[in-house]
Amino acid sequence: MGIYEFNILSERDKYDTVSTQGQFVDTIAEDRTKYVLYAISYFWVEVQYDALNNKIIGISSFVAGKSLNRYSNVLKSI
Template sequence: MLQYQAVWEQGVHIDNILFEKIHYQLYSINDFYVEVHYDAISNKIIGKLAFKQGEHLDKYLGDLPEI
């Protein structure tokens, strides 16, 4: 539970994706990201994933406008 507490207290919410009734909440903490998986039907957090880059981050970049 301490890891989730760090996300809520130190993390900055970046984005949210809804896919198959699961909310994927992206937070930034220092030099890495945390994705929290929330099931809206059961009203429970069902997992988390920490990463710095790669395919997990790429799915959030699709909505950015081209420059």
């Protein structure tokens, strides 16, 4: 699956795809939000959680950029 196919999925299907095909990379906490990074094929998926309420508040996919920079220390060791 490529990033374009992923992006046209419904929100529920995106979460299902991440849980079945995604490879966990790392979690970063900033204030009330946890950011969880997964790798799928040749792109990244970040799931955002409200840590206080333990609820998913967003999902995004990308190949590079500001969101990926948040994990730069982690990715150097991979």
